[in-house]
Amino acid sequence: MEYQKKKKQRSVWERKWIQRRKLHGAYNALSRELRMEDPSQLRNFIRMSAEDFEELSSWIAPMFQKMDTNMRQAISVGERLMLTLRFLATGDSYASLSYLFRIPANTICGIVPEVCQALSDVLQEKGFLKVLKILLQFTTYYDLLFKYFLN
Numbered sequence: 001m002e003y004q005k006k007k008k009q010r011s012v013w014e015r016k017w018i019q020r021r022k023l024h025g026a027y028n029a030l031s032r033e034l035r036m037e038d039p040s041q042l043r044n045f046i047r048m049s050a051e052d053f054e055e056l057s058s059w060i061a062p063m064f065q066k067m068d069t070n071m072r073q074a075i076s077v078g079e080r081l082m083l084t085l086r087f088l089a090t091g092d093s094y095a096s097l098s099y100l101f102r103i104p105a106n107t108i109c110g111i112v113p114e115v116c117q118a119l120s121d122v123l124q125e126k127g128f129l130k131v132l133k134i135l136l137q138f139t140t141y142y143d144l145l146f147k148y149f150l151n
Helices: 027-035 039-046 050-063 077-090 096-099 105-125 130-150
Strands: none
Touching: 027 050, 027 077, 027 096, 039 105, 039 130, 050 077, 050 105, 077 096, 077 105, 096 105
16 A cells, blocks of 8 residues: 655745734834834844944845745845844844744744854954954964873
């Protein structure tokens, strides 16, 4: 007897509350309010000034040119960056961030590493991570010397 795998039908393409991301998500609603009413709290939320956030966002934007489809809206570069910065600053779970930003946790699972890699690439390119690179080289050199003299 031959068994056929049944293709599981999706009951919902995108949950209704996630579809309201542009209206109620942290990036569009909360950050806009904080930017207008209380910039110091925005700085606390994203751990940098709004100007620095915009500049950093413009640096990584070419790496994340996504387009809206008929089924759903693309997640903007600003949303991706703010989500990642919030994750790095707080260590919140992807599930927790999904409620705040109204982005599914499985999508966040892909966004955070992508943005971290983009940040690493662009900051190295701009020369911000040279000190880190030198420190890593020094540490490797020190480890080799230490092992040589220890044996």
